[in-house]
Amino acid sequence: MNKAPRRGRRPGSPDTRTAILDVARRRFLDQGYHAVTLRSVAAEADVDLALISYFFGSKKGLFGAALALSVNPADVVTQVLEGDPATFPQRALQRVLAAWDDPESGPTLLALFRNTMQDDTFAALVKEVVEREIVDRVAASLGGTAARRRAMAFCSQIAGLIATRYLLRVEPMASMSQEEIIRRLGPALRQSLSDPGRTSPQSRPAPLSRRQR
Amino acid sequence: MNKAPRRGRRPGSPDTRTAILDVARRRFLDQGYHAVTLRSVAAEADVDLALISYFFGSKKGLFGAALALSVNPADVVTQVLEGDPATFPQRALQRVLAAWDDPESGPTLLALFRNTMQDDTFAALVKEVVEREIVDRVAASLGGTAARRRAMAFCSQIAGLIATRYLLRVEPMASMSQEEIIRRLGPALRQSLSDPGRTSPQSRPAPLSRRQR
DNA sequence: GACAATATTTCAGTGGTGATGAATAAAGCC
DNA sequence: GGCTTTATTCATCACCACTGAAATATTGTC
Incomplete structure (x- = not known):
């Protein structure tokens, strides 16, 4: 008789945040920013659309979090x-x-x-x-x-x-x-x-070129 | 008792097409593609939104027409x-x-x-x-x-x-x-x-360097 | 000048977007 | 067991690009 929970927190401890992040990262990488919709990310991650706003604030926020730079x-x-x-x-x-x-x-x-x-x-x-x-x-x-x-x-x-x-x-x-x-x-x-010095921007008849390497 | 014409072609020959184009060009140039909405262009050009689709097909079409390359x-x-x-x-x-x-x-x-x-x-x-x-x-x-x-x-x-x-x-x-x-x-x-030839990509001890300038 | 063809314009949508707020439920804490 | 915090859902907003049908003006034809 257990009807599916219609609202509120899901039981267990599903790591929703990183689930969203994984999907978002993959999609941003091969579709680009604008082509990815928050709805599609939410759907693929099996998550409500509003959760993205909840965790990351905005689409830009999600983008930034998903592509957090690994190389400094x-x-x-x-x-x-x-x-x-x-x-x-x-x-x-x-x-x-x-x-x-x-x-x-x-x-x-x-x-x-x-x-x-x-x-x-x-x-x-x-x-x-x-x-x-x-x-x-x-x-x-x-x-x-x-x-x-x-x-x-x-x-x-x-x-x-x-x-x-x-x-x-x-x-x-x-x-x-x-x-x-x-x-x-x-x-x-x-x-x-190397510094080109004060030679004319033309060819190379520099009279005082002291550049040897 | 001439009530304003509610529909259909406007009398005279207003050059709507170039009016749209002018506004679009200016806005695309200083706001970028995504920041410009067709609605804002239509409003500023005093024109119905649907006319943009009519003349240019799509937002991309408008962008292309507005920024038609002058330098070849x-x-x-x-x-x-x-x-x-x-x-x-x-x-x-x-x-x-x-x-x-x-x-x-x-x-x-x-x-x-x-x-x-x-x-x-x-x-x-x-x-x-x-x-x-x-x-x-x-x-x-x-x-x-x-x-x-x-x-x-x-x-x-x-x-x-x-x-x-x-x-x-x-x-x-x-x-x-x-x-x-x-x-x-x-x-x-x-x-x-100039062609670097087959020297090692390292420093400059190339044995057969025939590069002088 | 009648009349058909065509071009332009408006209106009323359609289905999509990112974002928000209130209601609700689980988890964590005392 | 109460209380707070955190996570989740739903309903809805305002906006977006785009479309189809209807209305009207202009243009071409005879």
Whole structure:
């Protein structure tokens, strides 16, 4: 005669929160933010729609919780910076490629950045992190004249790699091996770390070029 | 006793289509795709909501029509390619900066790219254009070994410039002058056009390095 | 100028969305 | 066993993009 409980807390201790999180994470990763509806997540997790609001406040909240960053960019930058300065560009490329090609962290980064472009609050956040945690710290490690701008040129190239290989998946960048990318982008990356001085933006008839490496 | 016409075609020849287009364009440019509602556009243009569907089919259709591209990337690439090969990187930078800093075309490009990331159909389109109209044509103009991959490395750096300066607005890239950007990114850009050969991806003790510039 | 064809406009929906608030029940605590 | 906290359900809100039918103006044809 036990009629199904129509309301109130379910018996037992079902971990509803992580059930929602699991479903949400999977769906956000392969459908993107806007394509996922809270209703579909609720349905798949076998949970009432309102529970999502209850646990995570809003769709954005759920997105943030589901894709909570496993890699801390600050740590990676620190590690890359403390090695031999001579091979810094190669190491940087290596770490970037490793993080984005990794089947664990890669899709998360992809989903985060895809969305970042659209939503202003996300975009501002990424900008902050890039400026403070990456450009500034690379600049501090570089030292010398115009360190911040040289670091910026460096980071800009890394951004280009990410944009073409992972966000747009442009060929042949998308299918090149990690080794080839390091080999091909390494030299230009190193070049961007040096200061062009006050030469004309034209060709290379610099009278006082004291750059040897 | 002329009661206001309650239905049917309005007398005269009001250009409703372009009225909608004007409002839509302005709003898409400074609010982004998702933040703009068809209802708000209809209201501001003093037009019934259903007219938007009638003229443009869908919100995407309206977006496409409102931001119809004024700059044809193929033309720009052609122009840049037909100059002196020695100053090709500088010219490319110049044209990219000109297009994106231009108060006319810049915001349109920005709006287009912001959305591109989110929507897969847009992303695929941009990828196609970049591959066919840019990478392939630069490669054809370059010639030599691994032309396509060298062109790709080049384009990747341009993409980095766009991503950091215009999409994310990272400092100091966002506020650098065009001249300084050309001066700072030019050398690395030129470097990326050359083939690194078969040297180890590590440092520089290449036994058969025949790279002098 | 009659009249049919076509283009434009309005209205009244449809089914979807994220979010909220009140009612209810279980669990944890004393 | 009472009491508070936590979890769950339901009903509903306001908004969204989009649609179909009806109404009216314009345009073309003879």
